[in-house]
Amino acid sequence: MEFSIRCQxxxxxxxxxxxxxxxxxxxxxxxxxxxxxxLQPGQCITxxxxxxxxxxxxxxxSFKSYIMSADGEQQITGFHLxxxxxxxxxxxxxxxxxxxQALETSMVCEIPYTMLDDMSSTLPALRRQMTKLMxxxxxxxxxxLMLINKRxxxxxxxxxLLNLSARFKARGMSGSSFNLTMTRGEIGNYLGLTVETVSRxxxxxxxxxxxxxxxxxxxxxxxxxxxxxxxxxxPLSSACR
Amino acid sequence: MEFSIRCQxxxxxxxxxxxxxxxxxxxxxxxxxxxxxxLQPGQCITxxxxxxxxxxxxxxxSFKSYIMSADGEQQITGFHLxxxxxxxxxxxxxxxxxxxQALETSMVCEIPYTMLDDMSSTLPALRRQMTKLMxxxxxxxxxxLMLINKRxxxxxxxxxLLNLSARFKARGMSGSSFNLTMTRGEIGNYLGLTVETVSRxxxxxxxxxxxxxxxxxxxxxxxxxxxxxxxxxxPLSSACR
DNA sequence: CGGCTAGTTGACTTTAGTCAAACACCGTGG
DNA sequence: CCACGGTGTTTGACTAAAGTCAACTAGCCG
Numbered sequence: 001m002e003f004s005i006r007c008q009x010x011x012x013x014x015x016x017x018x019x020x021x022x023x024x025x026x027x028x029x030x031x032x033x034x035x036x037x038x039l040q041p042g043q044c045i046t047x048x049x050x051x052x053x054x055x056x057x058x059x060x061x062s063f064k065s066y067i068m069s070a071d072g073e074q075q076i077t078g079f080h081l082x083x084x085x086x087x088x089x090x091x092x093x094x095x096x097x098x099x100x101q102a103l104e105t106s107m108v109c110e111i112p113y114t115m116l117d118d119m120s121s122t123l124p125a126l127r128r129q130m131t132k133l134m135x136x137x138x139x140x141x142x143x144x145l146m147l148i149n150k151r152x153x154x155x156x157x158x159x160x161l162l163n164l165s166a167r168f169k170a171r172g173m174s175g176s177s178f179n180l181t182m183t184r185g186e187i188g189n190y191l192g193l194t195v196e197t198v199s200r201x202x203x204x205x206x207x208x209x210x211x212x213x214x215x216x217x218x219x220x221x222x223x224x225x226x227x228x229x230x231x232x233x234x235p236l237s238s239a240c241r
Numbered sequence: 242m243e244f245s246i247r248c249q250x251x252x253x254x255x256x257x258x259x260x261x262x263x264x265x266x267x268x269x270x271x272x273x274x275x276x277x278x279x280l281q282p283g284q285c286i287t288x289x290x291x292x293x294x295x296x297x298x299x300x301x302x303s304f305k306s307y308i309m310s311a312d313g314e315q316q317i318t319g320f321h322l323x324x325x326x327x328x329x330x331x332x333x334x335x336x337x338x339x340x341x342q343a344l345e346t347s348m349v350c351e352i353p354y355t356m357l358d359d360m361s362s363t364l365p366a367l368r369r370q371m372t373k374l375m376x377x378x379x380x381x382x383x384x385x386l387m388l389i390n391k392r393x394x395x396x397x398x399x400x401x402l403l404n405l406s407a408r409f410k411a412r413g414m415s416g417s418s419f420n421l422t423m424t425r426g427e428i429g430n431y432l433g434l435t436v437e438t439v440s441r442x443x444x445x446x447x448x449x450x451x452x453x454x455x456x457x458x459x460x461x462x463x464x465x466x467x468x469x470x471x472x473x474x475x476p477l478s479s480a481c482r
Numbered sequence: 483c484g485g486c487t488a489g490t491t492g493a494c495t496t497t498a499g500t501c502a503a504a505c506a507c508c509g510t511g512g
Numbered sequence: 513c514c515a516c517g518g519t520g521t522t523t524g525a526c527t528a529a530a531g532t533c534a535a536c537t538a539g540c541c542g
Contacts (some may be wrong), residue, residue, distance in 0.1 A: 440521060
């Protein structure tokens with residue numbers, strides 16, 4: 001059936017768990033993966049507190065993950081594109097720590113975790129890749145912390161756009177023209193800004209002809225110009241020794 | 242010699258890699274661990290770009306980890322207490338992604354990584370514990386992102402103090418009275434605040450008799466009162482739907 | 483057509499940052 | 513023993529960046 005694309009011919013496998021596995025190893029992995037029907041925008045694949053039985057790999061579309069505070073406030077912790085793995089934060093308790101919601105019609109590969117863990121004892125390359133992916137997530141979150149703590153609103157948004165651009169490019173899509181599947185509010189939530197600030201800065205960058213904004217459609221007109229804007233701003237803060 | 246405390250009688254093993262390993266498994270682990278001489282304040286155990294050959298477990302004292310941006314700006318990503326594992330962020334590239342510096346005279350257990358990885362193929366409990374520790378680090382960083390993005394200066398500092406308190410308590414030390422081994426500047430750097438703001442808020446909490454500040458020595462006079470301060474403040478922001 | 487959500491823009495406010503000055507603490511060396 | 517320099521901390525006065533509040537527009541879908 002149509003949902004059954006295999007890892008062997010998946011164009012995102014170099015970003016995903018199969019990276020650096022041999023063909024035979026990939027085939028073993030492929031056998032345990034479940035590919036379900038597409039998800040509609042708004043549908044959740046993980047919810048806080050639910051038992052973690054599988055990890056998910058984004059097959060197509062996009063997702064947001066968010067945690068929720070005691071008072072019900074959301075904090076978006078990441079946006080996921082094809083090839084990304086979802087669920088690492090739940091492995092410590094074997095129950096999900098965050099919510100993950102489809103931003104558009106999307107598909108995922110579901111990877112039963114106990115099987116994956118079992119396989120990793122006999123396949124060192126698989127174990128190493130899992131470790132690598134988790135380690136990358138830790139490093140990435142550290143970079144986000146610096147972005148939020150040390151950069152102003154415009155710098156955060158430019159970083160965000162450039163990061164999206166690079167990730168689209170790594171997936172064989174255009175890095176200069178893409179659709180935002182998240183709202184301005186979701187971008188702001190992630191970056192610690194309000195909707196208004198996000199909107200104002202996108203308008204400003206648009207006016208400067210650095211980007212072209214047409215609703216959800218974003219074109220990066222001058223990536224160099226955008227990077228220029230980053231280095232222009234105050235290079236050192238007093239918080240740094 | 243005096244540096245050779247073993248995992249078997251280490252009082253932090255329940256927080257560390259040995260957790261949930263059997264006695265015989267701990268003994269295998271213990272054999273690969275190197276215990277070097279104490280580190281002086283300011284000494285680094287990891288530096289960006291250096292090959293990662295070992296992970297480190299804090300044995301005594303405390304550390305800060307920080308990443309550095311292209312323009313030399315530091316972002317502190319965490320403070321480490323006994324039992325904490327240092328180095329997960331470097332596993333993806335097999336080279337360290339951050340700097341880790343002793344804040345006081347401290348000792349670490351050095352765990353050669355290839356040996357640890359080899360062991361994890363035959364010891365599922367070890368593999369699971371490593372995964373658990375990495376997963377916890379991911380979850381923790383997500384919580385920090387929410388703290389920085391959604392909480393004001395006072396809330397960040399109270400959270401920071403309560404978190405330190407809980408961690409000291411989990412290590413059998415007083416959760417109500419402790420020494421800050423980091424400077425106000427380092428606290429501010431971590432929380433995205435300036436030295437002045439940190440100082441002002443500590444003074445304010447001191448004046449409110451919620452804490453007592455005497456230089457580096459902090460006493461939490463009313464943990465309930467501090468938590469009260471958290472829930473008092475604006476419960477919902479407009480960034481949340 | 484009407485109602486809803488998302489997005490934009492303007493006017494005003496607030497929080498934390500900046501700049502500056504002074505103090506405390508600590509180790510060094512005369 | 514005390515003077516000195518350095519780093520860390522505190523406090524005050526002022527500023528600026530982003531948040532808040534509000535009004536309005538643009539799509540979208542029933």
